Amino acid sequence: MSNLAIETVGLTYNFGTQTVVKNLSLQVPKGSIYGFLGPNGAGKTTTIKILLNLLKSPSDQVFIFGRDINTNRIASLKRMGALVEQPAIYGHLSGKENLVNRCLLLGIKKNKVAEMLSLVGLTDAANKKAGKYSLGMKQRLGIALALVSDPELLLLDEPTNGLDPNGIIEIRNLMIELATKHQKTILVSSHLLAEIERTATHVGIINKGELLFQGTINELHDLSKPTVKVEVDDIEKTIALLGPTEILQQKGSTVTIPFQSREDMANLNTLLVQNGIKVYTIGTERKDLENLFLDITSKN
Numbered sequence: 001m002s003n004l005a006i007e008t009v010g011l012t013y014n015f016g017t018q019t020v021v022k023n024l025s026l027q028v029p030k031g032s033i034y035g036f037l038g039p040n041g042a043g044k045t046t047t048i049k050i051l052l053n054l055l056k057s058p059s060d061q062v063f064i065f066g067r068d069i070n071t072n073r074i075a076s077l078k079r080m081g082a083l084v085e086q087p088a089i090y091g092h093l094s095g096k097e098n099l100v101n102r103c104l105l106l107g108i109k110k111n112k113v114a115e116m117l118s119l120v121g122l123t124d125a126a127n128k129k130a131g132k133y134s135l136g137m138k139q140r141l142g143i144a145l146a147l148v149s150d151p152e153l154l155l156l157d158e159p160t161n162g163l164d165p166n167g168i169i170e171i172r173n174l175m176i177e178l179a180t181k182h183q184k185t186i187l188v189s190s191h192l193l194a195e196i197e198r199t200a201t202h203v204g205i206i207n208k209g210e211l212l213f214q215g216t217i218n219e220l221h222d223l224s225k226p227t228v229k230v231e232v233d234d235i236e237k238t239i240a241l242l243g244p245t246e247i248l249q250q251k252g253s254t255v256t257i258p259f260q261s262r263e264d265m266a267n268l269n270t271l272l273v274q275n276g277i278k279v280y281t282i283g284t285e286r287k288d289l290e291n292l293f294l295d296i297t298s299k300n
């Protein structure tokens with residue numbers, strides 16, 4: 001049995017002559033909150049539409065809970081709920097009526113409506129016209145609409161786009177509640193790492209249609225561990241003296257190695273000076289995740 005809610009194998013998609021998704025192999029573990037990150041135009045929405053079978057390409061290899069979506073379309077779609085681009089809301093109907101309408105369409109009992117309103121924190125606004133909702137309330141209603149069929153997998157395309165800090169926190173808390181209390185797997189796209197950093201358990205970073213990083217949030221954090229950067233007059237001799245120490249980067253007369261401790265850094269300084277090397281600068285550096293994200297996405 002696959003432990004993955006979503007798996008794509010070498011997914012490629014073209015709009016005319018433009019390849020917008022390139023050889024994409026996503027692995028979204030069951031129960032995860034998977035942050036699907038990338039700058040504007042990276043191919044996130046296109047990928048989500050392929051996952052929902054709204055777009056198809058000849059090279060499609062999409063597995064939902066281990067089963068090929070092309071041969072199990074209806075069964076796969078039943079297990080998914082989605083909020084892509086703007087939520088499909090009738091502004092002249094109340095939040096409650098929008099949900100009742102969706103239940104009728106899907107042949108689901110209407111008693112789910114109160115539960116959904118409560119889950120997304122819209123009970124008090126249930127009878128207000130949805131057209132008068134704030135952006136954040138509309139997004140939450142959109143999520144409630146995606147949840148009425150009780151899907152195991154939720155695909156949310158930039159659900160916090162345009163929201164104020166409070167709206168962002170509300171969506172973040174809702175995602176955490178859905179994953180932890182209701183055992184949903186959530187794929188959530190964003191162009192801002194900071195927005196999903198505290199929510200996601202796993203991250204996939206995409207740029208120009210290519211997957212540049214995929215792993216747990218801790219693995220991403222590991223990439224931003226502190227380093228020591230040394231600038232010297234004799235780089236070759238310095239590297240020889242460093243012996244088996246891992247060299248993370250060598251650029252001109254500077255070398256970057258992993259930071260162990262302040263003691264180690266002082267010892268390195270002494271070692272270099274005792275061997276006649278001029279140490280122009282020595283210091284620690286640490287990339288915050290946002291800079292790391294920019295670094296990763298500017299590489300391709």
Ligand SMILES: Nc1ncnc2c1ncn2[C@@H]1O[C@H](COP(=O)(O)OP(=O)(O)OP(=O)(O)O)[C@@H](O)[C@H]1O
Pocket residue numbers: 015020038039040041042043044045046047191
């Ligand atoms: N219907 C379309 N026809 C032609 N090109 C398209 C179409 N939809 C998207 N594209 C192009 O495909 C590329 C990927 O777009 P996509 O919307 O998937 O990116 P995204 O990562 O979701 O970006 P954003 O954060 O801006 O929504 C872009 O260059 C976009 O211009």
